[in-house]
Amino acid sequence: xxxxxxxxxxVTSLMLLLLLRLFWCPVDTSARSRQLVEExxxxxxxxxxxxxxxxxxxxxxxxxxxNSTYLDEMTPKLTDNCKNLQYSLKSLSNKTxxxxxxxxxQIITNxxxxxxxxxxxxxxxxxxxxxxxxxxxxxxxxxxxxxxxGTNLSYxxxxxxxxxxxxxxxHMFPVSQPFVGxxxxxxxxxxxxxxxxxxxxxxxxxKSDFVFRCNLPPITGNVTEDxxxxxxxxxxxxxxxxxxxxxxxxxxxxxxxxxxxxxxxxLLLPAFSFRINTGISFKVYQTLxxxxxxxxxxxxxxxxxxxxxxxxxxxxxxxxxxxTGLMIASVAIELCENVKLYGFWPFxxxxxxxxxxxxxxxxxxxxxxxHQMPKEYSQMLQLHMRGVLKLHFGKxxxx
Numbered sequence: 421x422x423x424x425x426x427x428x429x430x431v432t433s434l435m436l437l438l439l440l441r442l443f444w445c446p447v448d449t450s451a452r453s454r455q456l457v458e459e460x461x462x463x464x465x466x467x468x469x470x471x472x473x474x475x476x477x478x479x480x481x482x483x484x485x486x487n488s489t490y491l492d493e494m495t496p497k498l499t500d501n502c503k504n505l506q507y508s509l510k511s512l513s514n515k516t517x518x519x520x521x522x523x524x525x526q527i528i529t530n531x532x533x534x535x536x537x538x539x540x541x542x543x544x545x546x547x548x549x550x551x552x553x554x555x556x557x558x559x560x561x562x563x564x565x566x567x568x569x570g571t572n573l574s575y576x577x578x579x580x581x582x583x584x585x586x587x588x589x590x591h592m593f594p595v596s597q598p599f600v601g602x603x604x605x606x607x608x609x610x611x612x613x614x615x616x617x618x619x620x621x622x623x624x625x626x627k628s629d630f631v632f633r634c635n636l637p638p639i640t641g642n643v644t645e646d647x648x649x650x651x652x653x654x655x656x657x658x659x660x661x662x663x664x665x666x667x668x669x670x671x672x673x674x675x676x677x678x679x680x681x682x683x684x685x686x687l688l689l690p691a692f693s694f695r696i697n698t699g700i701s702f703k704v705y706q707t708l709x710x711x712x713x714x715x716x717x718x719x720x721x722x723x724x725x726x727x728x729x730x731x732x733x734x735x736x737x738x739x740x741x742x743x744t745g746l747m748i749a750s751v752a753i754e755l756c757e758n759v760k761l762y763g764f765w766p767f768x769x770x771x772x773x774x775x776x777x778x779x780x781x782x783x784x785x786x787x788x789x790x791h792q793m794p795k796e797y798s799q800m801l802q803l804h805m806r807g808v809l810k811l812h813f814g815k816x817x818x819x
Contacts, residue, residue: 502534505805521767524794529771531801532813538758539807546808547753553731556754557597559724561688565596566721576693576722576729577741583698592705594718598686599755604630607756610647611745611763612637614776614783621762621816622648628760632752633682634744636660638781640681647763647780651685653718655744658689658697661704668703676711684714691719720747737795746796749809759809764800766793770814 505527551557559566567573569590572582583589608628610616612635625631625648633639633654639647665671679687687708691701705717728750729742737746745764752759769775777783786793804811 501530502805505530505534519794521769524797525767525769525771528801528813531805532771534805536804536810537807538810542806543753543808546803546806550731550750550754554724554727554750554754556724556751557602559721559727560751560755561597561718561724562593562692562721563596563598564590564593567593573692574722575695576690576720576725578694579722579726581695583692583695589702592702592717592719594716598716598718601629602755604756606630606758607632607752607760608648609745609749609752609759609761609764610634610637611761611765612779612781613763613765614778614780615765615770615814616643616646616763616780617777619646619762619815620818621812622646623818624648624816625762626650630756632748634748636678637779643780649681651682653686653688653748654682655688655748656704657744658700661700667700668707672707672711675707676713679708679713679715682715684716686718687715688718688720690725692722693720693725732796732799735799737799739795743793743796746800749800753809760812761800761809762812764797764811765813766797 562573567585567590569585569587571585573585575581575583606628607630608625609632610625622645628650630652631648631650633651635655635657637647637654639649639651661667661675665675668675687704689697689701689704691698701717701719707713708715708717725742725747728747731750732742732746745761749759749761749764763780765776767776768778778785800809800811803809
């Protein structure tokens with residue numbers, strides 16, 4: 421009897437245990453499942469992070485998106501660094517700190533690590549702002565269309581002074597803007613900095629559709645392989661005519677010989693910036709006309725230069741006057757689809773600390789306080805980073 425009771429108790433206990441397991445195991449399993457899911461998610465997050473880190477490592481390219489800028493196409497580390505450079509460039513205009521040449525050179529060193537490509541939207545936006553302000557297409561040079569007979573033309577700098585446009589002056593102007601082929605595809609704006617020496621950029625420059633040069637620089641002889649010789653437009657500072665050619669009183673033949681090197685280029689003078697420039701600029705026109713020279717003389721429109729100075733003043737360039745390089749680079753952005761700047765380097769040494777002459781042909785320094793070259797250059801660097809134009813640093817690649 422006792423044995424039977426004992427067996428019955430054992431069976432009952434086993435049945436209770438089985439029932440408990442049936443009721444509790446699903447809950448246990450569910451909890452464990454949730455735990456495993458959470459752990460799995462954690463592992464997945466960790467794996468995703470590792471995967472992203474791997475995909476975005478500096479040695480692995482990020483897939484390109486159609487409308488991204490060149491900054492967005494790089495690895496996150498490079499992208500962040502390059503975007504930080506944009507902020508650094510903006511801070512260069514901060515008046516509370518004076519940046520040294522070495523500060524600029526360090527930033528440029530870092531910029532060279534950022535791949536460049538043209539950004540069409542940035543370019544269109546910036547060109548639209550320039551056109552709205554200054555309108556190089558209509559007002560870059562004085563023409564019969566934009567300055568009729570009877571106009572009292574105000575000077576650029578001496579704006580309270582005017583010159584009446586009579587028939588004899590009016591006939592010096594082209595009928596309209598003379599740039600056949602606008603907009604040009606590829607344009608080179610060639611500055612005169614010493615960094616062009618041994619750059620071997622001549623062939624690359626000469627492949628451009630339109631080449632702008634500044635202040636009658638030498639382009640023949642040994643310098644040709646560095647700076648090229650193709651020229652579609654070259655500016656002339658009237659002080660060059662006064663100092664180098666004695667106001668065309670006794671060195672007309674030398675002047676004509678020198679400008680013959682520029683082929684059939686346009687010669688651009690600021691006749692209406694200061695009253696002192698007017699007479700000598702007109703004399704250049706008359707000399708070329710009398711000698712039947714191939715080159716044609718144009719005059720900067722003072723309205724354009726005044727508006728352009730205001731445009732750059734709003735961006736922190738507050739010097740007495742803009743440099744010719746910045747003027748022509750601004751013109752090129754409006755007249756050209758792709759703009760590349762060569763020989764723009766306002767520093768006394770290279771990134772590698774190699775000393776440089778101020779120009780590739782001499783070491784004559786500009787008047788102090790007349791231009792703000794570092795601030796101008798910081799603006800050009802910003803345009804470079806935004807893909808509006810391209811600044812060329814150093815040597816050119818030889819095909």
